[in-house]
Amino acid sequence: MSLTVDNLRVYYRTLRGDVRALDGVTFRVEDGEIMGIAGESGCGKTTLGKSLIRLDGRMRYIEGKVQIDGVDLPIADTGAMDAFRYRSVSIIPQQAMSALNPIRKIGRMIEELLDSRGVSYDETKPELSRRLRLVGLDDGVLDRFPIELSGGMKQRVVLVLSTLLDPSLLIADELTSALDVSTQKAVAEMLVEFRDRSFVKSTLVITHDLSILYQIADTILVMYAGKLVEKGPSSELTAEPRHPYTQLLLGSLPEVGVRFNERRLTGIAGRPPSLLDPPTGCRFRDRCPLAFAKCSEEPPFVEVEPGRFAACWKASD
Amino acid sequence: MLRVKDVSKVYKTGMFGGSEFTAVSGVSFDVEPGEVVSLIGESGSGKTTVGKMILRLTGVTSGSITFGGVEVSALRKSQLRGYYAQVQGVFQDPFSSYNPVFKADRVFELIRGNYLRGMSRSEWNGKVRRSLEDVGLEPADVLGKYPHQLSGGQLQRLLIARALLLDIQFLVADEIISMLDASTRIDVLNLLGDLKARGLGILFVTHDLSLGNYISDKTIILRRGRIVEMGATEKVFGDPRHAYTRMLLSSVPQFGHKWEKLEDLDLSESDAASADMRPGVLDEGAAGDLLEVDRDHFVATG
Numbered sequence: 189m190s191l192t193v194d195n196l197r198v199y200y201r202t203l204r205g206d207v208r209a210l211d212g213v214t215f216r217v218e219d220g221e222i223m224g225i226a227g228e229s230g231c232g233k234t235t236l237g238k239s240l241i242r243l244d245g246r247m248r249y250i251e252g253k254v255q256i257d258g259v260d261l262p263i264a265d266t267g268a269m270d271a272f273r274y275r276s277v278s279i280i281p282q283q284a285m286s287a288l289n290p291i292r293k294i295g296r297m298i299e300e301l302l303d304s305r306g307v308s309y310d311e312t313k314p315e316l317s318r319r320l321r322l323v324g325l326d327d328g329v330l331d332r333f334p335i336e337l338s339g340g341m342k343q344r345v346v347l348v349l350s351t352l353l354d355p356s357l358l359i360a361d362e363l364t365s366a367l368d369v370s371t372q373k374a375v376a377e378m379l380v381e382f383r384d385r386s387f388v389k390s391t392l393v394i395t396h397d398l399s400i401l402y403q404i405a406d407t408i409l410v411m412y413a414g415k416l417v418e419k420g421p422s423s424e425l426t427a428e429p430r431h432p433y434t435q436l437l438l439g440s441l442p443e444v445g446v447r448f449n450e451r452r453l454t455g456i457a458g459r460p461p462s463l464l465d466p467p468t469g470c471r472f473r474d475r476c477p478l479a480f481a482k483c484s485e486e487p488p489f490v491e492v493e494p495g496r497f498a499a500c501w502k503a504s505d
Numbered sequence: 506m507l508r509v510k511d512v513s514k515v516y517k518t519g520m521f522g523g524s525e526f527t528a529v530s531g532v533s534f535d536v537e538p539g540e541v542v543s544l545i546g547e548s549g550s551g552k553t554t555v556g557k558m559i560l561r562l563t564g565v566t567s568g569s570i571t572f573g574g575v576e577v578s579a580l581r582k583s584q585l586r587g588y589y590a591q592v593q594g595v596f597q598d599p600f601s602s603y604n605p606v607f608k609a610d611r612v613f614e615l616i617r618g619n620y621l622r623g624m625s626r627s628e629w630n631g632k633v634r635r636s637l638e639d640v641g642l643e644p645a646d647v648l649g650k651y652p653h654q655l656s657g658g659q660l661q662r663l664l665i666a667r668a669l670l671l672d673i674q675f676l677v678a679d680e681i682i683s684m685l686d687a688s689t690r691i692d693v694l695n696l697l698g699d700l701k702a703r704g705l706g707i708l709f710v711t712h713d714l715s716l717g718n719y720i721s722d723k724t725i726i727l728r729r730g731r732i733v734e735m736g737a738t739e740k741v742f743g744d745p746r747h748a749y750t751r752m753l754l755s756s757v758p759q760f761g762h763k764w765e766k767l768e769d770l771d772l773s774e775s776d777a778a779s780a781d782m783r784p785g786v787l788d789e790g791a792a793g794d795l796l797e798v799d800r801d802h803f804v805a806t807g
Contacts, residue, residue: 373756426760438760448720
């Protein structure tokens with residue numbers, strides 16, 4: 189077992205009170221698994237990713253337990269977490285390509301990064317070159333500044349450098365979102381390649397784009413308003429979603445072949461609830477066409493059939 | 506209605522404008538009333554520049570853009586106002602299109618001040634209400650609110666409603682739903698479909714092939730400033746002839762059929778494309794003339 193998350197709650201402090209961005213999530217990721225975390229903006233997917241590596245100043249740990257390879261991850265203690273960062277948990281944050289230091293050459297920057305972990309750059313260099321070649325780059329990039337690289341090249345550099353110490357868990361947050369379709373495909377497939385070559389044990393791919401997850405993830409976890417909504421093997425979940433939210437979300441995605449004149453898709457009316465003071469019961473209830481009286485009680489996130497989990501009173505029907 | 510003919514745009518770059526960068530090269534197409542035309546391209550393809558030239562936010566280097574037979578670049582100040590009463594644009598980021606200090610509906614008042622000064626208050630209010638209804642907004646939900654109180658979808662609809670106040674005939678919609686959430690973006694896209702039924706011509710600029718396929722009658726695939734393929738949407742998507750179009754289509758992630766695995770991770774092709782986008786490295790003659798391969802289906806030679 190690579191990662192287990194048990195009833196994790198992380199809130200954001202604001203002047204108007206706590207925003208319950210991540211409100212009790214429980215799941216596990218197996219060794220070698222690529223799990224996609226999908227949802228719309230504000231669903232808590234990025235908060236989940238960040239919680240597993242570093243809580244920023246506004247984030248407040250409330251409760252919950254996280255284990256990586258059977259060891260407790262001290263996520264509330266930013267000092268103690270440092271021993272795990274990069275070595276066992278590594279993150280590619282949103283807009284990672286603009287996170288590269290613009291006044292350092294790529295090689296120098298990697299050297300500094302390894303230095304900070306007490307790892308020798310010279311000893312790592314052969315492996316670094318090998319991995320750069322694997323993603324279609326040569327050693328030349330090490331002597332270049334970030335501005336000299338295209339978006340896709342930068343994303344590949346970031347992917348290589350964040351996995352250089354073979355972390356147990358890689359968190360990739362919207363890694364492919366800013367890329368053109370052709371580059372997006374290449375970078376997404378590299379995530380699979382890195383897993384296949386055991387550069388990382390397991391990967392969390394955070395994205396709003398379910399169709400990318402269908403391509404590369406083994407399982408998909410769908411979030412809504414700080415809670416888990418549904419989880420299952422990616423091909424099953426996208427083919428036969430069990431939760432009404434997932435069903436409506438998938439139904440609103442235009443695919444090549446679907447035309448407005450022939451089949452009009454519809455979105456989901458309304459908007460997600462405010463997480464400052466979220467409603468009790470199912471948080472999707474106000475927008476849900478199937479909502480009934482029982483939805484004022486919170487539905488548990490349970491296994492509705494082997495391998496398929498959903499938090500909906502009607503999901504097991 | 507709108508005719509773009511052999512339009513090019515060359516930017517001067519470098520210190521003292523010493524080098525040149527061709528952003529758009531020899532692009533021609535027409536948009537008729539009630540037609541949605543998708544302009545699809547990757548970053549650096551020049552798709553936004555084409556929209557900007559139509560809106561006269563930037564000039565053309567050569568070629569002509571005519572609207573209703575009138576040359577757009579020749580319009581003088583007073584005529585330009587008349588042009589903007591018929592042609593408007595909506596852009597990608599609804600959050601930065603508004604001044605956060607003012608209420609969001611101020612964009613309507615600006616229209617009134619600029620174009621419809623003579624209109625009575627009650628007539629104006631009725632017009633605002635109607636155009637809000639046209640874009641599926643409840644006036645009470647949005648009027649008198651600040652931008653931060655509204656969702657991206659609401660803000661984007663307000664901008665479309667603003668354009669509709671002018672009884673426009675042509676809309677440049679540049680990546681208007683890219684920043685919206687999946688569950689609300691399709692409704693904004695459907696709105697464009699409904700406007701088209703009322704005779705509005707729309708240029709839908711996007712990088713997203715599935716969105717272009719969904720909404721448009723005609724599709725133009727742009728690469729490095731040139732048209733590589735153009736025609737009826739069902740032909741371009743159903744029977745893509747250009748290698749580049751095929752490559753794009755095969756890269757789109759789709760449900761129910763997995764990507765073909767890359768043989769090796771050689772990305773020299775896509776790297777070359779991005780390297781070539783740097784100023785001054787545009788290769789001339791990368792795409793040749795357009796050849797009509799089928800009725801209403803054109804493909805670049807070479």
